[in-house]
Amino acid sequence: xxxxxxxxxxxxxxxxxxxxxxxxxxxxxxxxxxxxxxxxxxxxxxxxxxxxxxxxxxxxxxxxxxxxxxxxxxxxxxxxxxxxxxxxxxxxxxxxxxxxxxxxxxxxxxxxxxxxxxxxxxxxxxxxxxxxxxxxxxxxxx
Numbered sequence: 001x002x003x004x005x006x007x008x009x010x011x012x013x014x015x016x017x018x019x020x021x022x023x024x025x026x027x028x029x030x031x032x033x034x035x036x037x038x039x040x041x042x043x044x045x046x047x048x049x050x051x052x053x054x055x056x057x058x059x060x061x062x063x064x065x066x067x068x069x070x071x072x073x074x075x076x077x078x079x080x081x082x083x084x085x086x087x088x089x090x091x092x093x094x095x096x097x098x099x100x101x102x103x104x105x106x107x108x109x110x111x112x113x114x115x116x117x118x119x120x121x122x123x124x125x126x127x128x129x130x131x132x133x134x135x136x137x138x139x140x141x142x
Contacts, residue, residue, distance in 0.1 A: 024045065024046045024058065026070065026072070026122065028070050028122045028123075028124075028126060028129075029058050029059070029070050031126035032059070032070060032120075032126045032129045032130050032133070033045065033059060034126075035126055035127060035130035036059070036130050036133060036134070039130065039134055041061070041133075041134070041137065043059045043060060043061050043068075044059070044060040044061075044062060045058070045059060045060075046058065047060040047062075049062075049065070049067045049110060049113070049115050050109065050110060050113045050115070053109055053110075053113075055102075055106045055109070055110070057069055057110075058070050059133075061137060064116070064137055064140050064141075065114055065115045065116060066115065066116045066117075066118060066133075066136065066137065066140070067110055067115050067116070067117050067118070068118045068119075068120070068133060069103070069106075069117070069118070069119045069120070070119075070120050070121070070122055070129070071103070071119060071120070071121055071122065072122050073121055073122055073123055074096075075096070075099055076099055076100060076103055076121075077096060077097075077099070077100040078121050078122075078123070080121075080123070081121075081123060082096075084096075103119075107119075116136070116140070118132070118133060118136060120132070
């Protein structure tokens with residue numbers, strides 16, 4: 001029987017906290033989706049807009065070719081709320097920087113494929129995010 005791998009976490013508490021993080025259906029995402037649906041807008045959830053590109057958007061309007069990302073402040077480097085862990089900094093610094101770099105690469109690739117990319121932070125009010133998305137989609141329809 002194989003030996004269990006050592007955890008990347010600095011403590012059992014950190015490990016449990018990180019495992020509890022959701023990849024989709026965060027509180028903010030659910031609130032925004034509820035408001036968008038109430039406006040009559042229909043969308044796909046956790047969807048890869050470009051076949052073959054292993055990047056998934058939180059909310060995708062396929063006909064409008066619009067991909068929406070609601071980024072977590074910690075994971076995506078929010079200028080207002082990002083924190084830089086002191087413990088295990090040699091791991092977290094490059095990990096978080098790579099996330100931000102991947103976000104910019106995703107934006108570029110989707111835009112090159114003809115998609116509009118909208119990004120919001122998890123701390124933004126769901127009503128404001130839904131209103132902004134609605135305005136962007138209305139602008140598209142002209």
